[in-house]
Amino acid sequence: MTAQNFPFDPPTRRMSRRVALGLVARLKRVAGIRVDPKNQQFLTFRLDRRLQALDLDSYEDYLDLLEGPQGDAETARLVEMLVTNTTSFFREPAHFDWLERTGLPALCEAGAGRLYPLTVWSAACSTGPELWSAGMVVDQASRLVPGGLRWGLVGTDISAGVLRRAAAAIFTATEMSGVLEERRRLYFLRSRPGAAVGNGQRVYRVAPELRNRASFVQANLLQDLADVPLADVIFLRNVLIYFAVDDRKACLAHVTARLRPGGYLILGHSDSQQGLPEGMVACGPSVFRKGER
Numbered sequence: 001m002t003a004q005n006f007p008f009d010p011p012t013r014r015m016s017r018r019v020a021l022g023l024v025a026r027l028k029r030v031a032g033i034r035v036d037p038k039n040q041q042f043l044t045f046r047l048d049r050r051l052q053a054l055d056l057d058s059y060e061d062y063l064d065l066l067e068g069p070q071g072d073a074e075t076a077r078l079v080e081m082l083v084t085n086t087t088s089f090f091r092e093p094a095h096f097d098w099l100e101r102t103g104l105p106a107l108c109e110a111g112a113g114r115l116y117p118l119t120v121w122s123a124a125c126s127t128g129p130e131l132w133s134a135g136m137v138v139d140q141a142s143r144l145v146p147g148g149l150r151w152g153l154v155g156t157d158i159s160a161g162v163l164r165r166a167a168a169a170i171f172t173a174t175e176m177s178g179v180l181e182e183r184r185r186l187y188f189l190r191s192r193p194g195a196a197v198g199n200g201q202r203v204y205r206v207a208p209e210l211r212n213r214a215s216f217v218q219a220n221l222l223q224d225l226a227d228v229p230l231a232d233v234i235f236l237r238n239v240l241i242y243f244a245v246d247d248r249k250a251c252l253a254h255v256t257a258r259l260r261p262g263g264y265l266i267l268g269h270s271d272s273q274q275g276l277p278e279g280m281v282a283c284g285p286s287v288f289r290k291g292e293r
């Protein structure tokens, strides 16, 4: 490896304000994500290696590429490079406690899991920990019901890259820090000590019994979501914070259209509730219930 392509080399190309504005506007238009155009350092740190891979000398050339015939494919890559994918197992744990103690019992009482399959949707699932955390909670509830529940998981994200990782369902020991030992034993396979995976760390893979319950769809929350199955519980956490008011409102309208009447929408604790459609009633820690029609 040469000094030139060492992955942590500082960016070598300068970005003009005109290009920063062009990139930021494109990101907002396509994904709803707001980035401050003054934050050129963030943009160049995320994008410089892409320019190197494309053998482009300047960000002006990159903007031309985005605006040219291959623009759509490259814009998808741009979004992948600029979105924030931070996530973890049982993040904001009050939501999972609420689901276990209040949400799932109420849904089951109303017939979900018996009269029709209960569906939990992680609507910006990133690499999957939110989806798999919910899966563990539903499975534990299902074990308490004679004959078990019928249920499934759906994960969606705008980024194809994180969806591939979510579906592979492989996590390092560090990523697993939020998962209790009892759940690790029940729901994960572990690599053998010393196996050549995970950069020397032990890795864990979600067990097939859970994996077989999950499906993944690439979906932009700013667009119509008719391809996503109707859900009883929707996790929409830590993505609205990146959106402007108009996009937040559109996203909430699209997402709640896929929520069954009587179902629950769970927002992140830092997400604004502004723009929630009428008929969504607060009923838990940043949890909202969709009124019956």
Ligand SMILES: C[S@@+](CC[C@H](N)C(=O)[O-])C[C@H]1O[C@@H](n2cnc3c(N)ncnc32)[C@H](O)[C@@H]1O
Pocket (backbone or CB within 6 Å): 030, 031, 032, 033, 083, 084, 085, 086, 087, 088, 091, 123, 124, 125, 126, 127, 130, 156, 157, 158, 159, 162, 219, 220, 221, 222, 236, 237, 238, 239, 268
């Ligand atoms: C910070 S992560 C949140 C992950 C998870 N919900 C959590 O709370 O741990 C935000 C995710 O939203 C996704 N995202 C951003 N804009 C999106 C859009 N317009 N449509 C769908 N997903 C989007 C990103 O790709 C990223 O994986």
